[in-house]
Amino acid sequence: MLRTPGGYWDPLIWLLVFVVAILIVYIIRAFGRSDYKGGEQTKPFLSGMDVPDEDALHIRAGNIYWGFMRALEGYYDVLRKYHTGIVNDYVAWFVGVSVILLVIFFIVGVI
Amino acid sequence: MIYNIPYMASAILVIVGLYAVLFKRNLIKIAIGITVLESGVNLFLITLGYRENAVAPIYTNLPEGTSIPEGMTLPVPQALTLTSIVIGVAVLALILSFAVKIYQHYGTLDSREVRRLRE
Amino acid sequence: MNMSYVLLHAPALLIAIPLFAAFLTPIIDRFSKRVRNIFVLAVLIIEEILMIIFAWDVFTNGIHVYTMGAPNPTSTVPLQSAVPVRIVLEVDGMSAFMGLISTTVSLAAGFYSIAFVRKETGQGKFYTLLLLMLVGMLGMEFTGDMFNLFVFFEILSIASAALVAYRSYYGDAVEGAFKYLIISSIAGSIVLFAIAILYGQYGVLNIAALAKAMKSTTLDMIALVLLISAFAMKCGSVPMHFWIPDSYTVAPASITAMLVVASQASLYALFRICFSLYGNTSYVATSGAILILFGLLSMFIGVTMAIPQKDIKRLMSYHAISQTGYMLLGVGAGLYLLGNPDFSTHGMAAMEGGIFHIFNHALYKGLLFLTAGAIFYKTKTRNLNEIRGLAHSMKFTTIFFLIGAFSIAGLPPFNGFASKLLIYESVYHVNPILSIIAMLVSILTLASFMKVFHSAFMGPPMKDVERGDVPKSMLFGMMVLTAGIILFSIIPGWVVGHIVHPAAQSLANQSAYIRAVMGD
Numbered sequence: 086m087l088r089t090p091g092g093y094w095d096p097l098i099w100l101l102v103f104v105v106a107i108l109i110v111y112i113i114r115a116f117g118r119s120d121y122k123g124g125e126q127t128k129p130f131l132s133g134m135d136v137p138d139e140d141a142l143h144i145r146a147g148n149i150y151w152g153f154m155r156a157l158e159g160y161y162d163v164l165r166k167y168h169t170g171i172v173n174d175y176v177a178w179f180v181g182v183s184v185i186l187l188v189i190f191f192i193v194g195v196i
Numbered sequence: 197m198i199y200n201i202p203y204m205a206s207a208i209l210v211i212v213g214l215y216a217v218l219f220k221r222n223l224i225k226i227a228i229g230i231t232v233l234e235s236g237v238n239l240f241l242i243t244l245g246y247r248e249n250a251v252a253p254i255y256t257n258l259p260e261g262t263s264i265p266e267g268m269t270l271p272v273p274q275a276l277t278l279t280s281i282v283i284g285v286a287v288l289a290l291i292l293s294f295a296v297k298i299y300q301h302y303g304t305l306d307s308r309e310v311r312r313l314r315e
Numbered sequence: 316m317n318m319s320y321v322l323l324h325a326p327a328l329l330i331a332i333p334l335f336a337a338f339l340t341p342i343i344d345r346f347s348k349r350v351r352n353i354f355v356l357a358v359l360i361i362e363e364i365l366m367i368i369f370a371w372d373v374f375t376n377g378i379h380v381y382t383m384g385a386p387n388p389t390s391t392v393p394l395q396s397a398v399p400v401r402i403v404l405e406v407d408g409m410s411a412f413m414g415l416i417s418t419t420v421s422l423a424a425g426f427y428s429i430a431f432v433r434k435e436t437g438q439g440k441f442y443t444l445l446l447l448m449l450v451g452m453l454g455m456e457f458t459g460d461m462f463n464l465f466v467f468f469e470i471l472s473i474a475s476a477a478l479v480a481y482r483s484y485y486g487d488a489v490e491g492a493f494k495y496l497i498i499s500s501i502a503g504s505i506v507l508f509a510i511a512i513l514y515g516q517y518g519v520l521n522i523a524a525l526a527k528a529m530k531s532t533t534l535d536m537i538a539l540v541l542l543i544s545a546f547a548m549k550c551g552s553v554p555m556h557f558w559i560p561d562s563y564t565v566a567p568a569s570i571t572a573m574l575v576v577a578s579q580a581s582l583y584a585l586f587r588i589c590f591s592l593y594g595n596t597s598y599v600a601t602s603g604a605i606l607i608l609f610g611l612l613s614m615f616i617g618v619t620m621a622i623p624q625k626d627i628k629r630l631m632s633y634h635a636i637s638q639t640g641y642m643l644l645g646v647g648a649g650l651y652l653l654g655n656p657d658f659s660t661h662g663m664a665a666m667e668g669g670i671f672h673i674f675n676h677a678l679y680k681g682l683l684f685l686t687a688g689a690i691f692y693k694t695k696t697r698n699l700n701e702i703r704g705l706a707h708s709m710k711f712t713t714i715f716f717l718i719g720a721f722s723i724a725g726l727p728p729f730n731g732f733a734s735k736l737l738i739y740e741s742v743y744h745v746n747p748i749l750s751i752i753a754m755l756v757s758i759l760t761l762a763s764f765m766k767v768f769h770s771a772f773m774g775p776p777m778k779d780v781e782r783g784d785v786p787k788s789m790l791f792g793m794m795v796l797t798a799g800i801i802l803f804s805i806i807p808g809w810v811v812g813h814i815v816h817p818a819a820q821s822l823a824n825q826s827a828y829i830r831a832v833m834g835d
Contacts, residue, residue, distance in 0.1 A: 087733055087808040090664045091740040096728035096804055103728075143774035146699035147625050149766050154623055164620060168557060170314030172226065172307050172494050175557045176217050176501055182554045183505075183544040186605065190536050193601045210508070217501065223493070230500050237508050244515040273514070276462055280507060283469045287500045290473060294480060294493040301486030312487045313494075313561040 202243040209236030223298065223305045227291045234284040242277045245270035318368075323388060325369040326381040326404040326457050329414065330450055332365075333358060337446035344439030352429050355442045359418075359425045362449070366418040370411040374817045378407040378831040380459070391832045399521045403832055405459030408821035412670065412814060413456040413583045416677045419799060420576045421449045424569035427685055427792030430785070431569055431692060432481075441481060447474040448573050455580045459832060461510045462520050464584060465503065468549075471577055472499035479566040479574070488565040495562040502545040509541040522592055523832035526825060531596040539598055542588050543605065549581035552643055553612040556636045563632035564697070568688020569792070571628065572681035575635055579673055582642060586822060589650055594825035599653050606647025611749065613640030614756045622763045626697050627687045627771065630763060631680070634723065637756060638676045644753065645669020645738045646822075648745050653823065661744045666819040667811055668737030674815075675730045675803060679722040682796040686716040689785045689793070690771060699767065704776035709784045713772050715793045720768060722800055724761035730803035737811075 086095040129136050136142070154161060209232055216229025246269055251259060253268040262268070295305065302310050321328070336358040344351045373379055381388045381404040391399045406414075425445065432438055451471025458464050476499065480492030514520055516535070517528045529535065548555035559578075563571045589602050617637030624630040649666030652658045687697070689712045694702050706713040722729040735757060743750040784790065803810050821827065 087737075087811055089737055089740045090661055090744075094733060094736055094807065096733070096807065099728045139775045143703045144769070145703075146766060146770035149769065150622055150762070157619075160619070161623065164616070165315045168315045168620070170311030170557075170561070172497055173218055173221070175494065175498060175555070176214075178557070179498075179501065179544065179548050179555050180214065180218065182547075183540060186540045186544055187537070189605070190540055190598065190601060194533075194536065194597075217497070226497065230497065230504075233501070233504050237504050237511065240508065241511045241514075244511060272520075273511075276511075276514075279462075279466060283466070283503075286473055287469070287496065287503075290476060291493070291496055291500070294476075294489050294496065297480070297483055297489040298486070298493060301489065310490055310493075313491060313564065 199246070199248070202239060202246075206236045206240035206243065209233070209239060212236075221307050223295045223307060223310070224292075226307065227288060227295065230291065231284065231288055234280070234287075238277050238280050238284070241273050241280065245273035321365070322369060322372050322379075324381070325365065325372075326379060326406050327383065327388075329362065329365060329369065330404075330453050330457065333362060333446045333453075334450045337443045337450065340443045340446065341439045344442075348438070351439060351442065355446065356425055356429070358446065359422045359449075363418045363422050366411075366414050369406075370415050370814075373406055373411040374408060374813060378405060378821070378827065380405050380831055392834060398519045398524045399832060402463050403459045403521055403523075404457045405523065405828070405832060406457050407828060407831070408817035409583065409586070409670070409819075410456050412674070412818040413580065414453055415814075416579065416674050417449060417452040417456065417576050419795070420572055420677050420681050421445070421452075423681060423685070423792045423795040424572050425792075426795065427569040427572075427688070427789050428567070430788040431688060432567060435482070437481075441478070444474045444478045445570070445573070448478065448577065451475075452577060452580045456583055459522050460520050461513065461522060461525070465507055465510060468506065468581070468584070469499075469503050471580065472496070472503065472549075475499075475570075475574055475577055478570045479562050481567055481570065482565070485565065491562040491565040494558050498548065498558045502549045505541050505545040509538040509545070512538040512541075521832060522587070523829045526592050526594065527829050527833055529593065529596060531598070535593075535596070536598060539588070539593055539602065543585065543602060546581050546585035546588070547609055550578045550585060551613070551636050551639050552609040553616050553636065553640070554609075556613065556617070559636055560629045560632045563635065563684075564626060564628045568628075568684050568691065571632075571684045571688075575680050575684070576677050578635070578639070579642075579677060582639065582673070586646055590653075590822050591825050591828045594653070594823075600651055603647050603649075603651025603653065606643050606650060607745070607749065610640045610642070610644030610647055611752060613637060613643060615640075615752060618756050618759045618763065622759065622766070625699050627690065627699055627767060628684065628697055630699075630767060631683050631687060634683075634760060634763070635676075635680055637760065638672070638680065638723065640756075641735065641738060641753065642669045642672050642676070644742060644749065645672060648742045648749075649819070649823070651745065657744070658823075661741045663819060663823070664737055664741035665745075666823065667815050668734050668741060670818050670822075671730075671737065671807075671811055671815045672734040675722070675734050675800075678796050678799045678803070679719045679729075679731060682715055682793055682800065683719040683723065685789070685793045685796070686712050686719065689789055692785055692789070694777070694780055699770045702771055702777065703774040704772070705780075706772040707776040708780065708782045709772075711784050711790055712793070715797055716768065716772065718797055718800060720761075720764035722804075724764060725757045726761070728804055730800055730807060733804070733807040733811075 086093055213229045213233025217226050250267050250269045251262055253271040298310055299305055343354055380391055382391050383402045385401055391403050432441055451467050454467030476492050476496040479495055480489045482488045512534055517525055519525055551559045563574055614637050617633050621630050621633035645665045646669035649662045652662035691697055722731040725731045725735040739750045739753055
């Protein structure tokens, strides 16, 4: 049992509650009919459009979070512009951060 | 004043090395810049061991009248500088071999062209 | 040769055994490949066992010092002088903790590499450099001497750079290694410059002797700034993190797992300098605030750059940057509160959270990189747009990936949740906004790993990939790390009480660190 400043965390109790919850789900599932094998209601539904066949149905990785990327387009443009891939820029960032840290430490030391 | 000249030279070497790494596009020039930077740091390291009017810290054939620890320069920075020079040689050899392989694969040594890995 | 003799010489043995093995490996490689593999695995297993025994002794009995070359290893200061004159290895709780991480991940990477690089050329050199990486990491973590830290830092960076370029028939592997070596050598030169400044002022190189003689002049402040920025660049905190995705992506998968632990060795060096060298000066609060700022930037920018990536290892390396931000946040909050009266409750808990996160991160990040390597071994590509449906054939890899993904996202009951909970609850008292940003980053981490899981493992199976999982030695390497994750998930209280708490306490206790070398 791990004691944190706000309380405690015990993974064994969590696992116990999880197992109990799985049991309850299983008991509720056992109340249903066991002879239903599927049909029109288990096929994928795409708002009435024609469903493509198996191979083309899988959404590829570049398209998954397109809404998120479109909403944060301004932020991502700035961020990608800085990730250039040129090794001179990598060292320039290091020199810049060192200078800023020196200035910060000087100012805090004078105050 | 004259005893400050090695320190100023070390600072100038470090600044020249950083300039070469920051602003030169050819990969070989970046390697040269790293070597100059390391030379500046080595010069700084060995200048720290100097004592005025002192001899090298070797016991055989000492000149007359040198007092044994106080009349010799410090030997520890000399050991540190030797280690650092050897490390610098190894790093330079590896950087240049990478530059050779990059030229074989990319056909160019411009750091703005050698960036298949970006963003 | 009884146990107390071994424990007395253990700091030197743990560095010397892989060093000699690394030089014997090319000779054995000339005769037989099977004997070389067995030899390397035997050395790694011996290292792991010796490290566990030694770490247990350090956690229960306190700091171990070892003077290299002295007639009696525990006498650090000779009779005629006031300062130590030889190289002193000083192993306290934090060093032993980091040593445990290094040997565990090296063992898993060694097992994994047996099958992973079987078809490549130059395997003898691969295993030599792997053992040299282990030597560099353990040397950085055990040393009590600043120049020795620099030497092992350079050993580690040269061995790692050569291994990143291992597949030199790919152009981008050599490009990633070039960038890694430029960054490492600049960081090394700046570290040497700062060490020279400190040596010129005080005339000693030993960390404990320097800490005792520290007077907080302006030159000391310049040395502190140079050391912080150089080691922060080497461990991948955000304004200087650009080299990490480039070099982690192109290295072979087991080497990427070792590179994660190599970056954590630089993180350890950063903490050692901030806590044990400058722990008594007035710069503590400012450096704590700087570390918290680096941590925040790393967390947020790391995870938002990870979401649009299409290369699986590049995505995971941005997550490595993000998780390093958690460690910097936790330990930085502890450093910030170091002089305050409520250090013993919130500051200590923040440091424990950050330090526990170091071990958890090495385990689950290593596991995730090894599964990405398994995907590359099967499908010969790292592009997520081109693969799908691997769960049909690679069942074990899918389970390992799920365990790693749930752990990095901080879902209960895994160990990622336990360390993140410690960080959330204790950093809240410094500023509530830090806790909110940490939780937001956790959600985005889960989002990006669900993206990887869906595109790589779900869906109909690919046509031209053969059935069956990856070879057994790769599965065994992943199993070592999974066993560590599950063990830490089930008993976090015991782990924090017996392993993390001595580490955090020895980091915060500068006077015990000085007293172990300098006497009283």
